[in-house]
Structures are given as structure tokens and as C-alpha cells.
Amino acid sequence: MKKILVFGDIHGRSFWKEVIMAEQPTLTIFLGDYVVSRENVSEEAQLENLADILQYKEEHADEVILLRGNHDTEAAGYRWAECYPDFESKELFPTKRFEQLTQWMHQQDGILFSHAGVSRTFLADCGMTIEDMERSADLNDPRFGFTPLDGYDTYGNSITQTPLWIRPDALITDMPQGLTQVVGHTTQSQVTMMEDEQGNELWLCDALRKGSYLCIEEAEFVVKEWVV
Template structure:
């Protein structure tokens, strides 16, 4: 698993590849590549709650989020919208009750909650794509083996379907709020919306599965033989040979 030392123009990306949009937080870096790409696109979550120092207002972030929703509705079969920890604060009342809040917007919370409620069917926690060399599992923050061991009854198998079912029960939603000490929590490992790249390095690999996630903001991507953390405000593409490129 390598990343090209040179970036690749979107016009050179094959439709057999998958475009990956890491944490948005109100930014519009996704637009050009996504609007020009004809294949599968996966957004890794965290659409709202912009970073104050980046100068993106909540109104601008919400407008950007509406554009992402419209893009999904126009391309329902090839665009996947994952949920991140920031999204679940507004997506689920139960999650908001039990979670460690992170830049929660009290002023805009009702608007965000209403928008997620009206569009809940557009979102999921996990997504898989089957490539010849491996299955690729997309989540917001990564599935840590220690977190899996803590929830054998909730997740008897590691699959996108099983992870997505966590939203169906309060027990599953509470498990999603778990955050490790690296992120200021009390658990040995974080959930698929809270795990940190630094703890994922020590996770046991999932047999036959390559993981791609964001959540941990980085200057350069971290790409190993078992996972890729891509939260760098860049668009990426993964090809059928599991080669990852930065897209411009």
C-alpha cells in the first residue's frame, strides 16, 4: 500500500476507483473533484462544526452541508455519506445525551437536528467496497480491535451491516460514544466515530479487510498495510489495486 509522491488530476482517475472525501467541517475542497468524477464517492463524515480559526461561519458550513445533501440526492447510488462524531451529536438524541460533546453548536442545534432528521435515510455509519485484493471498510474513525472485544454481542461480526445496526438500539448508540484516553475519554479504545489514528496503529488488523477513515486531523496522511487515515483536507482516490492517490 503506497501513496503516489505526485498528485493525480481528477481527469486521470478511472471510474473503477473510489473517491474519498475526508472530514469536511464546512470546507468546500470536495466540490471540484466530486462534481467531475463519475464513479463511487464516499464522504467520511463531520460536515458541520467548523474550526473557529479557519474563518468558516456556521451559516457557510450549513450551506455547504445542504450542497452535499443535494449532491447525494442527485447521485443516490454512487455517493455514500458516513456519520462522524460531530454529526451524531445532532443526528441522535440518545448519542447527544451520552456523548462527549465536541464544538456542539447550541445556537444552531435545532436547525442541524431537523435537517438530519429530514434526511436520516441518506446517512450510515459504515460502508464497504469489494476490490480484487481486499474488501475496503470505510468508517469515520476506524474500527479498533479492542473496541470490538468490548462489544461481542453487539458486533458478532465485523461488517458494515453490523456497524450500521448500532443506530437501531440505545445500547448500540451508547457504544458509539466511547472515547479513549487519547481523546480525553475513559475507555481503552474509541468507537468507529471516536478512535484516534494513534490508537489505530496498535489495533489488530481485520482479516481480509483494509480500513479507510478520517477523524484525526493530519498534515500528511498516515497509510499503513492495514489502514489509511486521510483527514488532511484533500480528496483521495483508491484504485482496485488498493493504491491511494491525492487528487487535484
């Protein structure tokens, strides 16, 4: 029986290990943002946790998908990704190894997993299909960077924003049809589902600060909570 375990933004949290042990998934998907803690986790500890995640991917290559988040590209030092200097240890970030082991998005069984989501407008503007983006390895691809808006608003609530930056209120109005999307990026009190006018679902998973995560088993979406 196939069981997909989905973690929202990690931000230095390490209890993913216990959750995997308890859930025993066939596939684990991390939605990005492994660094930049809001809970006073030191940058040294964040990098150690990221190293553990990368090692876990290396040891279980076919059972783990690591997606990229906006804070990861910023921590890797790419200027097009940097809207604010949130991570001071850029010289210690394992950029090459991270690039080799991560991807922009993953699609299977009618479900699209990405850090923030993919809008129809972005697909039309970027010159790539979803399949192209799945295969794209280049961590320094500016098409995934932040799109400046009037006044250089860094929140990103616009259908023109990229899969690292778009916000749910914009995305839900401009979803590609026939796909369920599973994303992180925008903090929730627990994993939450939105639905557009055509019935396409958008699952918001940036809720690990409350221990909330998502399991998908035989097409059933189940929100679970780990006591942290």
C-alpha cells in the same frame, strides 16, 4: 473502470464539488464530520454546505456514501456524543434527513470505510458485526458514543474507543485482520498510510485543510491534492 473518491472530514469546506467534477468517480465516499469549522466558516454556511451534500446524495443515491462523524452526532444534539459544545446551531441541524441518508460505515472489496476506524476490541465488546453496523440506521445508538477514560480524556487514543472516536496510534495495534481501513477524524498534513505488523493498511484521510484526498482505482490507492 471503477473509481472511488474519498473525502476526509469536510468541516464546512465546499470544494468537494469541484473535485467531483474533475475526477468523475463512480463512487464518492464522505468520511463524516460535515460541520464544526476550524477555518472560520460560519455555521450558516456549514449547514448550507451540508444541505448540498445531502441533496447530492439524494440525486446520486447509488454513487454516494455518506458516513457519520463524531461532530455530526454532537451537532444533532445527542448528549452521549457531546464532549465539548462545538456547534451552537443544533436546532437547525437536519437530524432526521441526516439519519436517513447517512450510515456508520461501508465495506467493499476488502476495504472498510468509517469515520475513525474499527478495532478488534470494539467489535468484541459492542455485540455487533461489521455487517450489523453497516445496516444500523439509528443515529441515537449510544454504542457509537465516546467511551470515557480516566480523567475524562476526550482525545480517544484507546482500543476500547468507538468507530467515531478511536485514534490511529491505538487502532493500528488492534486492527481486524484481512481488512484495509480508510478513515478520517485525526488531522493529517496529507493523506497518509500506516501499516500494522501483519501488513494491514490504515489510510488516514483527514487532510482536506491541505486539499489532500484519496482515489482508489482498480485496487490502487492514489493520494491527490486540490489547490485550495
